[in-house]
Amino acid sequence: MNDELDRRLIIATQAGLPLVPRPYDALAEGLGVSAEEVMARLGAMLERGIIRRIGAVPNHYAIGWTANGMTVWDVADDCVDQLGARVGDLACVTHCYRRPRALPQWPYNLFAMVHGASRDEVREQAEQIRRLLGAACRASDVLFSTRILKKTGLRIGG
Amino acid sequence: MSELDAVDRRLIDTLQGGFPLCPEPYAGVAATLGIGESDLLARLQRLLDDRVLTRFGPMYQIERLGGAFVLAALAVPEERYEEVTAAVNALPEVAHNYRREHALNMWFVLATETPAGIAAAVDRIEAATGLKVYAFPKEKEFFVEMKLAARA
Numbered sequence: 001m002n003d004e005l006d007r008r009l010i011i012a013t014q015a016g017l018p019l020v021p022r023p024y025d026a027l028a029e030g031l032g033v034s035a036e037e038v039m040a041r042l043g044a045m046l047e048r049g050i051i052r053r054i055g056a057v058p059n060h061y062a063i064g065w066t067a068n069g070m071t072v073w074d075v076a077d078d079c080v081d082q083l084g085a086r087v088g089d090l091a092c093v094t095h096c097y098r099r100p101r102a103l104p105q106w107p108y109n110l111f112a113m114v115h116g117a118s119r120d121e122v123r124e125q126a127e128q129i130r131r132l133l134g135a136a137c138r139a140s141d142v143l144f145s146t147r148i149l150k151k152t153g154l155r156i157g158g
Numbered sequence: 159m160s161e162l163d164a165v166d167r168r169l170i171d172t173l174q175g176g177f178p179l180c181p182e183p184y185a186g187v188a189a190t191l192g193i194g195e196s197d198l199l200a201r202l203q204r205l206l207d208d209r210v211l212t213r214f215g216p217m218y219q220i221e222r223l224g225g226a227f228v229l230a231a232l233a234v235p236e237e238r239y240e241e242v243t244a245a246v247n248a249l250p251e252v253a254h255n256y257r258r259e260h261a262l263n264m265w266f267v268l269a270t271e272t273p274a275g276i277a278a279a280v281d282r283i284e285a286a287t288g289l290k291v292y293a294f295p296k297e298k299e300f301f302v303e304m305k306l307a308a309r310a
Contacts, residue, residue: 006223010216010218010223013215013216014215014216014218015213015215016206016213016214016215017177017214017215017216019184019199019202019203019206019214020199021182021184021185021195021199022181022182023183023184024179024181024183025181035181039179039180042179042216043179045216045218046179046216048222049219049222050218050219050222050223051216051217051218051219052217052218052219053174053175053176053216053217054175054176054177054179054215054216054217055173055174055175055176055177055214055217056169056170056173056174056202056205056211056213056214057211057212057213057214057217058170058174058210058211058212059209059210059211059212062208062209062210063162063167063170063210068256070258070265081298084298084300085300085301087300087301088300088301089301093301094301095301096299096300096301097229097296097297097298097299097300098296098297098298098300099229099294099295099296099297100294100295100297102292102294105261105262105292106262106292106294111229111294141260143258143259143260143262143265144258144259145256145257145258145265146257146258146259147256147257148254148255148256148257149243149246149247149254149255149256149257149264149266150246150247150252150253150254150255150266151212151253151254151255152212152213152253152254153212153213153217153253153254153269154218154220154253154269155250155251155253155269156220156225156269156270156271157250157271
């Protein structure tokens, strides 16, 4: 990483912000800089996209999104990028990526995560994606998650 | 886990992004929610303790700093599932891990400060478990916006 203070700030905040009335002052004290510097650094990292957002990460099971499906699709290479962008635009899709296949076990190259209150709702969302992909889609699957085994997020060394 | 009340649900929805960068950010958010600052802090602590929230703070995209996130999977024999879960989760590079219904039944995300760190983590997992790691690095990102309203 190019900047040592940014790195120390990431390490200090990757597990979360302090739950005190003046959290940036608390961070500043630990880092030996001013709270203004902490806020400026965080703001700059937000602007550069190093921080995607500052906020709460809900356990989606706990807030009612009990069905979570990783939908995976084998889409013709010449149209996967164009179709992937349209799948990503669907309201039910929270993450959408093109990834390499692992043949022969894994023919899928487009991954779209969808969430619902029931498996039926997720299957219906998968059906929407299937209609959008049309003939370009050769095979697909929906992998339901049955358990969160770990969800800590990024942890880099100190 | 305690029941969520209407304020908890609004708090979760409101706080999914855009937390202010000002000296007393919780006071401002609390005012928006029509509650006191100490109430907001207590609710956040409870939601974190109850695992309704898994984290509260900045979400980093380590790729922008030269690091890497890679989705990976294992086909874990059912009788070894707990043992392999413990071995995989023990690595700090494993940011999250889900059990899924498929022959590839364990799906986790590796997050490392350098691209080389991914290969090292894959090697460690293969050595610790004797299982082949299927790595699915993203080649293109179409959309990422994890903002689900509380509906519980």
